[in-house]
Amino acid sequence: MARLVKCTAKEPYKLETSDKTYYICQCGLSKDFPFCDGGHKRARDEEDGKLYIYDENGRVEIST
Numbered sequence: 001m002a003r004l005v006k007c008t009a010k011e012p013y014k015l016e017t018s019d020k021t022y023y024i025c026q027c028g029l030s031k032d033f034p035f036c037d038g039g040h041k042r043a044r045d046e047e048d049g050k051l052y053i054y055d056e057n058g059r060v061e062i063s064t
């Protein structure tokens, strides 16, 4: 079974508690989900209005 989830964020959400700061993944590319592992850097050169599919081999741009 597979599931496609659309994510548009390119940076994590910074969550500050009284004793610690967490970076929560919003891009969907983290291998340490729900925490950011820097995987969002793979999405930095995405172009607005285009759709990409990522897997363990890289990414593919889908014509829309």
Ligand code: FES
Residues within 6 Å of the ligand: 010, 011, 012, 013, 024, 025, 026, 027, 028, 029, 030, 035, 036, 037, 038, 039, 040, 041
């Ligand atoms: S926001 Fe997803 S890996 Fe950083």
